[in-house]
Structures are given as C-alpha cells and as structure tokens.
Amino acid sequence: MGFARKEYEFLRELGLGPRNPGSYINGKWKGSGPVVCSVNPANNQNIAEVVEASIQDYDEGMQACSEAAKIWMQIPAPKRGDIVRQIGEALRMKLQHLGRLVSLEMGKILPEGIGEVQEIIDMCDYAVGLSRQLNGSIIPSERPNHMMLETWNPLGIVGVITAFNFPCAVLGWNACIALVCGNCVVWKGAPTTPLITVAMTELVAEVLEKNNLPGAIFTSFCGGAEIGQAIAKDTRIQLVSFTGSSKVGQSVQRTVSERFGKCLLELSGNNAIIVMDDADIKLAVRSVLFAAVGTAGQRCTTCRRLILHESIYQSFLDQLIGVYKQVKIGDPLEKGTLLGPLHTRASRENFEKGIEFIKSQGGKILTGGSVIESDGNFVEPTIIEISPDAAVVKEELFAPVLYVLKFQTLKEAIEMNNSVPQGLSSSIFTRKPEVIFKWIGPHGSDCGIVNVNIPTNGAEIGGAFGGEKATGGGREAGSDSWKQYMRRSTCTINYGNELPLAQGINFG
C-alpha cells in the first residue's frame, strides 16, 4: 500500500507506512484501539493512519515496563548514558527527515521543525555527560564514626504526556534525563501528532534492540484522554510529567496526588515583552516578531502581551505592524515561509471565536484578525490594542494574537507583567544595568524564565525550563532538573560501636 501523496514517501525512512500500529509494548509494535488519521494542517488532508492503544494494550505495556524497570535501574548510570548517546546518534542520522515530519504533521516551519529535533540531540549529548555526574553528597556528621550520605536512586517509571506543539522536544527533555537517571519511560504523545510519536519511538526502540535491552524500557502509546487518565492513576508510575493546559494539568495533579505520586507540570504561559524607552528598538521589533508569530503563536513561550513604554509606543507599533505585513504565510515546508497554519481546524475556530470575544471586551485590531480562506488552518498574525484590565488578557489564546499595552514607569510595567495567573516566560528590552538587575531580582518578573534583550522563547537546554504559578512550577532540561527524576535518600551509616544521638541527646 502506498502513501496518498508521493511527497510523503520520505516517511518510510522513519519506519512509517500508510497505516501504523501505535503502541510500543514490551518491545513490539501493537495497537488494538481506534484508528485515527494524521492530518496535514496546511491542507487538512490525511497523511497516514495510526491504530491507537486500547486500555488492554496499556496494561500489557505497563506490565512489561514494570519488569524492565527492575533491570534498567541496576545498570550503571554511565552505561545508561551510552544508550542515550546512541539515541542521539540515531537522531543525528535522521535529523532532516524527522524535522520534516514535525513540520508536516504539526505545521511549524521547517527550520523550527529541524530545530526541535536538534534540541533532543543536544539533550542527548547533555544527558550523556550527566550520566557520570548524578552526584550524591557526603555530608559531615556531628557524630564520630558516622558517615552521612545523600544518595540519589531511580524512581522506577516516569510517565510523559506531551502536547502537539512540541511533539518530540518535550519528550526529549524528559526521556533523556529520566533514562540516564535509571527510569523507564512511558510516553503518550498528542493525539494529533501520532506519526511523530511512532517515528521517535521506533528510533529509540532500534537502539534498545541493538543493545539487547528490553524494549519495554521505553514504552509508548498513541492515544487520548483515556490513556492519559490511566497514566495519572497508575501507582506503578512514580512521576508523571505533563505538558498542556493549566486546567488539565491541575486535574492530572489532583489524580496523581491522591495516590501520593509526583508531578512535573509544564502548563500555560501568558508571556510578556516589556520595551523600555532606552531599548534597541530594531532588536526588540525582530524579537517580538519571532516571539509572537513564530510557530503560529502556539509555543507555550509565545509572546502574547507587548508592554510598551509610552514614549516609544507609537513608533514601535508602526515598525512592528510594518514587519507583520511582510510575514510570508503558507506551507511550512516551503522556504521563506514564516507563518504556517494553526495545528487543527478546531484551533482555527478557536481563533475566530477568540477574536470575537476580544472585540467584545474592547480590543481594537491594529493588524490581522481574520482567518485566511484556504484548505488549511491559516490565520493572520494579529495585533490588538486593549486595556490591561480586560479579562481576556489574563488568558492564553493559542494563536498568533498579540495584545499591546502601554506603561509609564518600570514598576508599572513589572506589575503588568506579573498580573496574570500564568508565570512562564518574560522579557525586557533595555540597556540600563539598574533595570536589568531589578528585573531579575526579588521585585522583578515573577516568571520562571526572565530574559533581557531576547524574546520570551528560545531557552537553551543547559538552564532549567518551566514556570511559576498556573504554569505549574516544574522545571525540565538543565540545571538540577534531574533531581526530580530521582529519589533522594538521606543515609547515616554508623561504622563504630557506640550509639551517640544527634543534638547531644542522652537516652537511657
């Protein structure tokens, strides 16, 4: 059987065919759930079919995964690192193809599709180094002949639930770290990007097989809310890493907490860029363009609020509207395109409804505001002038819609930045040290990502990624994020013959 279009033939290089089983269970591909179609957001035509996991598939997979966990956690961390290194090498070989698939199925432009895969490769390299640095501590004991250790042990199984907008990078952040830390990984990708889920899994599976390791170390399911719920409830899964909306994330956390499991949440953002009167305007305009229009406004770090100093307000907007009008909209795989389609037909409808609601709250459209008639899910990049007090400004509309707000003092600008429920990313453009250091200090931005003279997005893997408040408080990728994937033991070993007590207590 062939693909509907010849241009999809490259998918065979990724192990994909016109119809694909969507569960990687105990080292084998299966699938007994519903059949879904992967749809090209640029034209809403089918790319290929995937058979999702049923609950029976899930249980079979988790059974095997639990067994595999006992083996994997005993393999020395540097050896686990070597497996992750091989995954990185495999990704390097498929970088172009995988990047193309991301672009095709998710709808982001090709450089971003490739950039997303590159990020997993970077994570693999990073995790390899980390596999020799998951260091515990030896802490001085106050008691003679005692040694106090802080050791880090694997959790067991880490569940990873990812969203459509970064259909593989977020898996990469989690899986690279989880694996070197000695955990098995259970992945549920987004229901609308099943081909990427299958392709990524296939690549990992081949590495495991080549090394004679149980395939169940990496268990993967295409599926929807039912599988997500099963993961949240499953006591065999010690940590659930969830990426998605604040609302769903909160519900996942409730379910996981009820069974005393751990959660790592990456939820909604509502990110602002502040432009001070002394800013490098050219740099700031380019940054806002990338931050607000890139990935069609569907990054969690997309800039949704532009906070301009009154003295440069109008001239900045003039320039920004100018570049907005030059944005090339179209097929994300085509060279030169800056704005691809929204991911689904439903997203396009949400955009339309959102614009109506914005208008009803007094929003004034400065540019854009309409969907583009086509087979795909294209919409215009949009700038809206609105009061900071409008309720809609506190919400995340997942589309290239930017609210513009005006301020007079730095204090006011920071208060605006901090006034939304979410706390993911934030940027300021300025050339004054006192502003920079205030912005990153106790009275500055309350977000997890606090940038200066760069857009709200584009985090590097060496730092910890994540946000505060309704963004969920989790941190992924670099810094000491790995500690969340491990169990900390405070150990005191008495190797003497006496029993001195801490705090000098005398007992008996």
Place this chain on the structure above:
Amino acid sequence: MGFARKEYEFLRELGLGPRNPGSYINGKWKGSGPVVCSVNPANNQNIAEVVEASIQDYDEGMQACSEAAKIWMQIPAPKRGDIVRQIGEALRMKLQHLGRLVSLEMGKILPEGIGEVQEIIDMCDYAVGLSRQLNGSIIPSERPNHMMLETWNPLGIVGVITAFNFPCAVLGWNACIALVCGNCVVWKGAPTTPLITVAMTELVAEVLEKNNLPGAIFTSFCGGAEIGQAIAKDTRIQLVSFTGSSKVGQSVQRTVSERFGKCLLELSGNNAIIVMDDADIKLAVRSVLFAAVGTAGQRCTTCRRLILHESIYQSFLDQLIGVYKQVKIGDPLEKGTLLGPLHTRASRENFEKGIEFIKSQGGKILTGGSVIESDGNFVEPTIIEISPDAAVVKEELFAPVLYVLKFQTLKEAIEMNNSVPQGLSSSIFTRKPEVIFKWIGPHGSDCGIVNVNIPTNGAEIGGAFGGEKATGGGREAGSDSWKQYMRRSTCTINYGNELPLAQGINFG
C-alpha cells in the same frame, strides 16, 4: 494573677503569664478568638490560658505580613542571616527554660525537650552560614554575547503549620531557612501546645524589635483547623509547609494546588528497623528501645515495625523485652524517666482502641498493651507479634507500640520495609558492606531516611529531612532544601547587538 502552681513560675522568663494573647500580628500581641487551656499531659491539669486567633486577627496579621514581605525581601541575605544569628543567640540564653516548657506542655522527657530546642539553635547557626551561600549559577550560553543565569529570589510569605510532637523544632527547620531566603513566616503551632508557640514567637519578636524591623516579618497564630484552612487558601502565601497526618496533608495539598501554590509536606511515617543475623545485637537493642519508646512513640520517625532475621528472632526479642521492662515511666521532667505520658487524653484513648483493633487482627502482645491508671496519659511500652499482612501494620498508631515481624532473606526484609504506604525512615543493622550498599541503593529502602546501625530517628540538620510516598515527598533542614523556599529564575541576558536563536534556528 499567678500561675496555678509555683513550679510554673519559670514560664515568666519566657514572657508567659497565666493568660496570654495568642496572635502576634504586625508586631503586637493580640487575640480575639476562643480561650483555650494548655494542659500538662502528666496530670491533665491546666498550665495557663491562651486566647486563640479569630479570622479577623488572621486577616489583620496577613495584611501586615504582606507589607513586611516587600521590605524583608530587599534586605541583603547576609543581613537577614544576622537576624537569624541573633535569634539563635536568644535561644541559647533560654535553652533550659524553653526545653523545660517543651517537656512540660508536650510531655516528652527533659533531655528530648532540650534537644529539640538545641536543634533550632543548630539550624540558626547553619542558616547564618547559608545566608552567604544561597548561590545561583552562571551557565554557559550557546550564543555569543549572551549570559545565562539561574537566580534565586524570595517567594514572599511562607506558611508553617506544625504538629504537637515537635512543637518548635519543625518551626525552626522552616523558619530559619525561610527567613534567610528572604521570606516572611506565618506560623500556626499545634492547638495543644500554644504556650510554646507564644514563647518561641516572643523570642523572635524581641530580636526583630531590637533591630527596628517590622514585627510582621514573623507572624504567628495560635488556633486550630479554621486558621489552618485560611493559610491553605491564602493566595498571599506562596508556600505552605505542613507537618501532620497523611490525610490532612493531602487535603492541604489539594487546597493549595487549586490556587497554584506550593506545598512542603512532612506526613505520616511507619518506620521499620531490620536486624540482620550478623548485627551488633546490643547496639540494635538499644537503638530499637530509643526508636520505639522515645517520645512515647510520638515521633514521626518512631520505629513502629521491627523486622528480625529468624536466626536471631527469639534471642533479640528476649533482650528487648528485658529492657522494655526496665523502662522508667513517669513525669517527663523527672530525672531518669524514659517514658513520659502521651500528649492528650484522646491519644490515650486511641491507644486503647488501637490495642483492641490489633488484637482483633491477630496481634499477640509480648509486653505492655495497657494504659497506666493515673491522672496523666501514661501507657505501657508495647511489643506485638503480628503477621506482616495484617492491615493494621500499614497504619501509623501514634503511641509506643512496636510490631515484630520475622524474615529469612534480605530481599524479603526490604520488601517488608517497603510494603507500607508511608516512606519516611528506615534502618538496618548489619556489618556486611554488600548489605549496606544494597540497602541504600536502587533496590533498597524506598524511604527518605535510610539508616545503617542507628535508629530510625535522630536526623542531623545538615541532611535533608523528609520522606517519600504517603509521607509527602518534602525535604526540610539541610542539603538543598532551601531551594524550596525560593523562586528559581532562568535568565538569559543578551548584551550584544545580534539576535542569534537557540538550537541554531533561523527565523526571518
């Protein structure tokens, strides 16, 4: 007005009188809620009265605390450290008196009462050093002319809800760290230890006053569930540190999560000691005695399960029962007493009910098992032989009741240790390196505290204290516990004129 008994006169040294306002609000003592009596558990007579906080008191206090937070977070951390140093010095001056009060009001024996206060003093010393070491990181950026920083900022206000069994040490763990990290502290002590709450607060208050700092930096309420609920719901409190039962802790977490706040939970333990066939039996017997009988079995780290190798089972029990019979029970303030009363009349009743339930599940009393007729809440230290499968073994009965279980292999012993919902503390007694390192490794104890040849209790402040699973996952005191009291910002500063993107992405 005088105290009921002359021996309570020392309380005046701690700023206490026969009747005390129980809310420290905006630097002043107040109280418009119910009047409660503090009761001596050794005779169930009143010691003194305290006026609890009303919800109006609470709101007034929090208002002031919010204002104080803005000031406190801007004071350089080493200066905050100096305030904590002065608190430590003040505690040193009152060590004997405070320790005596802890013993009197809570019921633990005097050396433990003094040890508890000593632990706060140690925490102060530790936090002073820490105030110059709350280090952020400078992380190499992949982009030229960019600097990536991980900075740590204060959260704002930390709510601390403590339990009767450590009526002041747990406050110390939290407050010392929270304060140097730049947070104001809101404390609700246990309803049955209000005098300690008032005395500790008074001591902190005097230090703040002497330094002309707002008293509201440390806000304190005597009160019960209503105040606890108010803290859990209060969006002005970024972190709630709760110590108590798994059940209440889970409810607190649910409430705090709903408003996207942070929780630090120290919940129930169900701690086991494993004794291997090669153990130093004398050391182990003494350790079990301290672990199971100390603080009348009311420590969260109390040993509740004794897992004995079959080959030493009987001889170990014989020795243990021997020392149990010599335990001196009585007034905790009297020299030589090892076992004081349970904290309340209700605890004593719970003990009685518990013993009945244990019997109904097949438990066989080897020693103890009865309450002691007296005005106080005294009970016998109790050892029970029971099947590891009995449901009651999975629960925490807060009394000096020890279950004895038998094992054949190390694997079996570790499985028993890990078979309960709680995951706080655990110990093994052995002289074999292979057993020691297995015990602290991936297939060993699943608790937060993993000891070797010492009891389950007696953590030193340099390590992180806390446990896994139903124990809540929080970590307090040493190691990097301080990070939970701060907000992490990943900052990227572009100080050049170009806009390179991460992952080498090209946009526009």
Place this chain on the structure above:
Amino acid sequence: MGFARKEYEFLRELGLGPRNPGSYINGKWKGSGPVVCSVNPANNQNIAEVVEASIQDYDEGMQACSEAAKIWMQIPAPKRGDIVRQIGEALRMKLQHLGRLVSLEMGKILPEGIGEVQEIIDMCDYAVGLSRQLNGSIIPSERPNHMMLETWNPLGIVGVITAFNFPCAVLGWNACIALVCGNCVVWKGAPTTPLITVAMTELVAEVLEKNNLPGAIFTSFCGGAEIGQAIAKDTRIQLVSFTGSSKVGQSVQRTVSERFGKCLLELSGNNAIIVMDDADIKLAVRSVLFAAVGTAGQRCTTCRRLILHESIYQSFLDQLIGVYKQVKIGDPLEKGTLLGPLHTRASRENFEKGIEFIKSQGGKILTGGSVIESDGNFVEPTIIEISPDAAVVKEELFAPVLYVLKFQTLKEAIEMNNSVPQGLSSSIFTRKPEVIFKWIGPHGSDCGIVNVNIPTNGAEIGGAFGGEKATGGGREAGSDSWKQYMRRSTCTINYGNELPLAQGINFG
C-alpha cells in the same frame, strides 16, 4: 609595671601587658627569643614589648601541634564548627578593643580597624555554617556493585604567615576555614604587629581551654624571617598560606615545593580603576579616594593606577584633586581622620625614595608627593601623571601614590589594566551592559577580583579572595576556597564479588 601611657591601659582587656611572651606553645605562653618593641606609627613611640619565639620555641610548639593534629582531625566537623562559633562570640565581645589595637599598632583609621575585626567575626559565622557543608560527592560508577566517592579529609597542620597591613583579618580568613576543615593552625604574624598577634591568640586560646581542647590546636609565634623559613621548610606543615610580597612569596613557594608541600599565596597587587566616559563620576571619585588613600595605600587591593577616558580625564582629575586636598590626615584613632601614618619609619623612607624614582621616570606630581614633618610616619596622598610605559608603573609602591593614565578605547583600557605582572584587583566604572559583561568575560580583566562601579577593595567574605599571575593564584575566604585546606580522596568501593575493570578492559 604599667604602660608608658595611660591610654594604652585598654590593652589589659585584651590580656596584654607592658611586656608579653610571644609564643603560644602547647597551650602555654612562652618566649625565649629576642625582645622587640611594638611601635605606634603615629608617633614612633613604644607601646609595649614582646618576646619573640626562638627556634627552640618553634620546635617545641610544632611537636605539640603535631600531637594535637591527631586529635583535632577526628573531632566531627560540626563540633569543630562550634569551637569556631565560640571564637566568633569572643571576638564580638572584644570588637571595640581589638579594633582599637589594630588601629593603634598598625596605623589604619579606627573604622577600618573595627572593620577588620568584623571581617573575622563574619568569617567565624560563615565557617560555622560551612562545618556542616564540607561535602564530598558520590559519583556514579560505570561498574556494577561499585560506589565511587570523593571524600575530603583534613590536611593536618596549616601554617599561616600574615603581613602587617591586615594583621588579623588574614589570619581569620585562613584559621576559620582551616579549623573547621580539621587542621591545626600555626600562625606567624608580622614582626611589627606583635601585640595583635598575642591578643588574637589569647582570645582563641581561652576558647580552646574552656572546651578542654589542647591549646596546641592553635599555635602562634611572634617572630621574623627565621620562623617564617622554619615554617616553609617544615614537612609537618602540609599547607603554608603566605601573605606578602611577590618576591618573598616566590621564595616561600620554592622552599615548600621542594618538600612537595602545598602553598596558598596572596602576593602583590597593582590594581587599576578604569573610568569610562559614561561613568557616574561622583560615585567614581568617591571610590577612587577610598581605594587609593584608604589604609594609607597599604592594602593589597589599594588602587595604584587610575585609567581615565580622555573625554572625562581633566574634569575627573580636577574633582579628585579637590577631594584629595580635603583629606584629613592625622592620628588614626581620632574621629574624622581619613589618612593615618604609614606603618613604619622605613615605609616613610620608601615613599620618599619612591617619589624620587617616579620623578626620574618622568612622573609629574599633580598633588601631594611629600612626607609630612612630624614624629609619626605621615605622608601626603599623592597623584602622579605618568606614561603607562614607565617601568615604575609595573611595581607596587606600598603607599598612597596613584598613577593616572589616559585611554581612548575600552580595548586599550583593558590592555593597560592587564599589562602589569600582578593580577589581584580591578574595577571599571560604566553604565553600559556590553562593557560590564565584556569586562568580566574572557577578553576582560585578568585579575582575580573584577569589580564594576565599586572600588578595587572591600571584598565580601562569601566570594573567593585572591589574584592571578604574580599575585600568586591563591584564593581565600568564601566560595570553595575550603578545598585547599583539605586532602581530596577519590575512593572506589567494590562491594560485590566480581572484578570488572574500568573502560571495559579484559585482563586475564
């Protein structure tokens, strides 16, 4: 016998009399070497006499110290921390008196004398915290059933040789850390500040005695080069921490290296302040005044070179000369004095010779340049215009003499800063982020201390203090400086029964 002057009577509070034994040996004060007089630099009159150590005294002291080392290194670090805490408390009690003695004997103004003692107190507080944080690491091993540890053990004995300009703070940096790390300390203070050496030692001695610890844990000698040489050669002293000139330091290093000992060197500085055209001039002028005139130019961090942007060159100089002329010169103990005497008559002569030499190299005196006729060692604060190529600019003249240089570009200014053999401290005054970050980056200052908008001096204890190149490369006080005072062991423990080799090697 009484002191020559009544105003010296306060010295009795510090345990000093008109004649003092100068060796603290095995817990007793002794002295069988030459008798020296401590001289007041403000009037060159004797304050009191000290009997220096003979080589016999030295040997007796070291014998006892070696014995004490075996005991001290086994005391748990947190207990050692408690001793250092008590030293800090003792210093707090004597802060005013000790500060006064520093001012009297060394010649620095009283606020600086007290500040110096405060710095030791800060170090004590810091070291107490550190005593629970001298953490080793547990590193993941690539071999199953192996544990890799990095542990830190005491060195044994640390020799500390300090200079007259910080007669006690430098001891404090070294001793606080060395002691909590488990080392005994052998101290030789400067020959011209023996009273401070005796007073500081006495204070430490009292704490040791109160705790029933061997006095030899802290062994102290007044003496000169002979004792210094003995320390350098002594194989019982694992680390020699030396503060002084580059020339002597190099010789000490040679001697210590020949016996494969370790050195920690804090040698000459030749510190520059760069003032950019955009600088806050008022802030910069005040900073240069403190940096160049403070401690009469006898700090190792004294600013000796002022590098001014041509556009502000003249106006800056005008302002600076203005404030130089208002500097109050006189008795350092008198309120309002900013400039006390040089430390010795010889220093004053060096100043005179130095000025002559500067003139011979083309230096033009803009202000000052003369000694002040008096009984004391007073000289005028001096500013010199000179070519950056003059040889004398590369040298450290230990007096309040400031060279002024002119630059056009940042690159040129940084090259000037880096063009001297020494590499201790450096500052830039600017308000541009790109300048700040370039200055602290790979192509910026090559010094150990790299400041922005503050003077070259005034390091905080939390950071590491020290410099590069001819400054010797050592680092003292904060950060991970403590590691220099310990022996690092990389330990691999095999607790299994197999013998896997690293790097997968097969042997036999």
Place this chain on the structure above:
Amino acid sequence: MGFARKEYEFLRELGLGPRNPGSYINGKWKGSGPVVCSVNPANNQNIAEVVEASIQDYDEGMQACSEAAKIWMQIPAPKRGDIVRQIGEALRMKLQHLGRLVSLEMGKILPEGIGEVQEIIDMCDYAVGLSRQLNGSIIPSERPNHMMLETWNPLGIVGVITAFNFPCAVLGWNACIALVCGNCVVWKGAPTTPLITVAMTELVAEVLEKNNLPGAIFTSFCGGAEIGQAIAKDTRIQLVSFTGSSKVGQSVQRTVSERFGKCLLELSGNNAIIVMDDADIKLAVRSVLFAAVGTAGQRCTTCRRLILHESIYQSFLDQLIGVYKQVKIGDPLEKGTLLGPLHTRASRENFEKGIEFIKSQGGKILTGGSVIESDGNFVEPTIIEISPDAAVVKEELFAPVLYVLKFQTLKEAIEMNNSVPQGLSSSIFTRKPEVIFKWIGPHGSDCGIVNVNIPTNGAEIGGAFGGEKATGGGREAGSDSWKQYMRRSTCTINYGNELPLAQGINFG
C-alpha cells in the same frame, strides 16, 4: 615508499607513513628537527620515522597558537563542546586502529591499548556534557543593589607534556577539558611514542579543519627535553600539565613558578595494596596480578607494594606466585598475552640494575627477577620479599616488580602505606565496614586514590585522578578538575547609586 613490514600497513588508516613530519603548526604538518625512529618494543625494530620539532618550529607554532587562542576563547562553550564531540566520533571510528598502534608502539597488550583509546572517547562524551555546565556562581552580596558573581574564564593556552606509558589517554584527560574550557592546547608527547602523537593530532586536526577552525587551536610537537623546557618557560602558556617523574616534575614546576605560571602535576606513584585477614582472597589475588603485572608494571598506578596480614601472608603468596607463573609473556598484539615487553631497551637495563640493587638491600626474590632473552624488552614478573625499611621500597622502579611486606594491625598497615614519599594510589581488601571507613577517613590512606576491594589502578573518568605529596597534587579528568583549566574571577557589580562598603566600614 612502503613500511618495513606489511603488518604496519594499517598505520595508513591513521594518516601515518614510513616517514612523518612531527609538528602540527598553524594547521600544517612540518618538522625541521632531528629524525627519530619509532621502535617496536617487542623486537626493537623500527616501525617508522618521525621528524621532530626544532625550536624554530616551536616558535612558529606558538605564535599561531596565541592568535588562535583569541578566537577560540570567544566561541561559546557549548559550541566548543560540539567540536570535542566530533573528536570523540572520529576516535570511535578509529578505535581499533589507534588501539593497535598504542599496543604496537608502547608495548602494552591490545585490550589495554584499546582501553586507553576508549578512555579518551569517554572523556570526549563527558566533556561535551560539561561544556554546558562550566558553571559560575551568583553569591548573595551583603550590600543592597550589588550582585556578586564568580565567573570562570579560559586561561588561554594549556601545555600538555605526556609520558610514554599512557601515550594518548593523558592527552585526552587534559585536552578534552582544556578545549571545552576555551583553551588552546599545545601537546608534546613522549619522544618514544611519536607515531601515536602524530596519529592523535591528525585526527583532531581533521575535525578542526572540517569546522573551518584554525588548526593552531591544537598545536602538537614531537620532541624531547628541549621542547619540554621551552613549554615550561613560555609565558604564553598559562598552565603546564606535566606527567612524568617526581624529579622532572619538580624541575618543571620550578621553571613555571618563576614566571608565575600554573602547573598541574601527575608524578610518580608507589602504590600499595593492603590485604586484611578477612579479605576475599581470590578477588585480591586477581587484583594484585592486574595491578602489578598489567602494562608490565609501567602504569603510574601499578601496585609496587603488597602489604599482607601475617595470618594470610603465606597462603596468599602461594596463590599469587602460582598465578604469576601462568602469566603468558609475549607479543602484546597476540591474543592471550598478559605481559608485553618493557617500553625500551633502557627500561630493560634499568630492570636489571634495579634487581641487583634490591638484592643488595636484602630483597629476596620469590619469583621472577630475570630478563628474558629475546630481541624484545621482555622481563619476568617479579615478587620480592623485603623489609619495609629498605630504602629501595620508597622508590618507583618502573617495571613489574612487587615488594611484599607483612603487618599485624590495621594501624601498622596504614602507616606502611603512607610511609613513602609518593601518594598516588592505594587499595585495601576487607569486608569490614569499620575498616573501609577508617581507610577512607582522616587517619586512613594519604593518597589521592583510595580504593576498596579493587586494584590500585583503573580509575573512572568521572572522578578526579591524581595524587598527593611527591605525586604532585594535581587532579585530572572528572569532578571539578576543570576549574584548574580556567581563571576564576570574583566580580562585584554595583547597579545602584550608593557606595556602601563591605564589613559596614564608613569612609569619609
């Protein structure tokens, strides 16, 4: 022109021919110094020729290297990491060939030759991860509106002088770290292993070229003492990492110190294995065999002293002599060989002289002791019974000669271990926790490497490698060894308008 023997043809795969220029200068291969022959130690026949560097070559190379340093240090560390990753990949492709060359030219058996190359590959992987973790610190400042940073900048150029016994792994330890830290590398390999020097350099050169980077980033010279001296004296080289004898190392250090450069020394070892009475004898025998005979006793970590508890002395020796007699001696490239030749004819002569000297000091040969007549440099593996007081026991004879000593108490055994000038590696075999922890504690082994139940050799790259006392004190490979390759700057940035001074000093 062809190779002398057909079996050398594989060298072409490594870019080698029968005659090779030996200096890699400014990206080009040159050589105008003496022509030397690389000799096969198994038969003393020539393998190929290399033209060594002249001093003119050296100067030309260093000139280019200095220029390249300015570029390399500005490339972001993660990009530098990517270059090191590519070097690792290139090594992986040539692992078998390079391992074979190491075995051929150095004389170690093939599994060790391949293991040595694998170690560099591991180092590359590790360094790639490290390139995003060369973290500086942000330290809390005691002054408001001040930020204190500890930043790490490249040194510039690192000189690496390696020895014949690890002709490429030691380069790997140094170069991988030095390169990601932003330093150029100047390498002088051992004069007797020039082919490995050329082959390794060629491989690095190709990676640099492919990335359009200056070849001078990695500058390499074949040569002897003259080039070594030039490196030691060269002020352009900020750090000299030297591996070799204590005597030469001390001289290098003297030269480098005279110009205030930095040294990293890996000098002689004299490593002992202690076998306790409770040891796993089989494991210990196998370990001693590998430790004493592996690499023909030419590892710096070779076990040279075997310290046996009297109770197992004779039986242990019997077993050990038994396995010694079965050791297969012969061509290192042949399968099954355990003992290859000594590296040079001179080494063989040293062995003979050494044995004579040992005998003259009372040493009794238990097995071995003779050279083996052949064209190669083969000698017998030798065990000697000798008094621990014999002077020769304190020295390092670089051959498979093992001294056996007897002890009664642990204390005595540790004293023997610590009684030599060197302090590199040490092992104990025991099953008692109290012995293990004493051994790694303050009163245990004084070496840099302190093993338990494994041989003295076989360090993993995650830990720090190096030793104390006459071993030189340097640490390479893992842990925080990277700090030695960087310049530490303590930066304080004032971003406010005030000038508060540290330690609360008031000036003017």
